[in-house]
């Protein structure tokens with residue numbers, strides 16, 4: 001598609017994804033470089049429309065393009081002139097740059113100033129906020145002042161005054177916001193308010209699962225250009241009160257290495273690794289009882305169904321299957337069996353809803369975001385070090401799924417009872433410490449809502 005009055009000077013490629021502008025029709029922001037003249041430096045523009053944020057018309061033949069620079073991850077702009085019709089160009093580009101996007105305007109932004117060892121505020125101001133501002137979206141920003149402040153704001157706010165909630169922090173702040181929605185009297189409809197994460201914490205599993213990006217500006221772009229997507233939650237009942245989890249429930253060496261290392265906080269994300277190796281040397285014991293409603297514990301079947309789902313979703317992206325085929329159940333849920341485990345040699349009990357618990361830990365490789373099931377991985381302590389080391393060396397790729405030391409279950413619900421062995425152990429939900437007491441979890445299919453691109457929550461082969 002041509003837009004310039006000089007042939008081939010301003011062109012959109014056949015797929016209408018990349019804009020080419022010849023340098024003779026461009027004014028770039030001033031680049032100060034004492035060695036070369038601006039003319040020598042000036043390149044043509046090749047802009048994937050995915051990065052376009054806004055177009056302002058200057059006159060009938062010129063516009064200013066505002067975009068996120070794919071290389072610097074900063075917001076930038078340039079003027080394009082010699083256009084046939086600036087208004088038509090603007091409308092065409094905005095339509096193609098935002099195809100299918102949510103169109104939401106009002107965001108409530110909750111920032112944990114202590115998240116990511118105090119970097120969350122800077123991450124918002126320097127990387128994410130410019131993307132929202134450039135896209136002309138309204139952001140009402142609140143810095144949390146204490147633990148559970150975000151939860152109380154989300155519990156009490158009038159949801160009619162906003163379109164989506166942005167949590168700027170780690171998985172802990174996101175867990176708070178989610179539970180703020182869950183605490184509400186109108187929780188069923190409240191969960192339809194999209195909840196999104198800008199990675200500003202130490203653990204940012206949700207944003208990584210949703211976008212496969214780690215840079216906050218790229219995550220912000222995915223949200224600005226996103227569509228509404230649902231994701232599974234699990235309800236968590238303990239001592240008569242209900243919480244919701246979006247990521248994981250775990251007990252054993254990983255839980256202890258994560259929250260049992262508060263004294264090593266100064267080490268940042270390395271503290272969990274040190275905690276893990278210390279426990280590997282100490283070899284404490286973990287005991288528990290688990291009662292599960294199991295849909296499958298056959299890894300061949302789980303793998304086959306996962307690959308079938310992967311194929312359906314990838315074909316659908318190319319316009320193949322309809323959505324109702326993708327949502328067809330993969331398991332025959334009439335074959336649910338009750339499985340009771342009495343474990344007195346546990347290393348890891350890990351229940352999860354999303355594939356990644358961190359960008360380099362694909363702990364639940366057979367999870368998909370809305371299969372309506374909880375994945376559970378169990379590792380026994382016999383042999384203790386050998387099993388854990390062999391599993392942890394391949395957890396990044398998800399290859400541990402095939403390990404002989406691991407049991408893997410797809411379940412609808414489970415009841416967990418930790419047993420006191422005299423050691424100080426922890427129970428962790430979404431990275432947050434919860435009481436060391438029995439609880440019950442039940443899958444809440446597609447209850448959560450977020451904004452992510454069409455390619456969000458990408459599945460990899462297994």
Ligand SMILES: Nc1ncnc2c1ncn2[C@@H]1O[C@H](COP(=O)(O)OP(=O)(O)OP(=O)(O)O)[C@@H](O)[C@H]1O
Nearest residue numbers: 115116144145146147169170171172173201202203
């Ligand atoms: N203003 C605040 N003061 C103290 N704690 C807060 C505040 N805001 C949020 N929190 C709590 O801090 C914890 C950690 O938050 P978050 O997940 O955002 O950051 P993080 O850097 O990933 O965390 P972690 O320290 O667990 O690695 C959460 O339990 C959250 O509820």
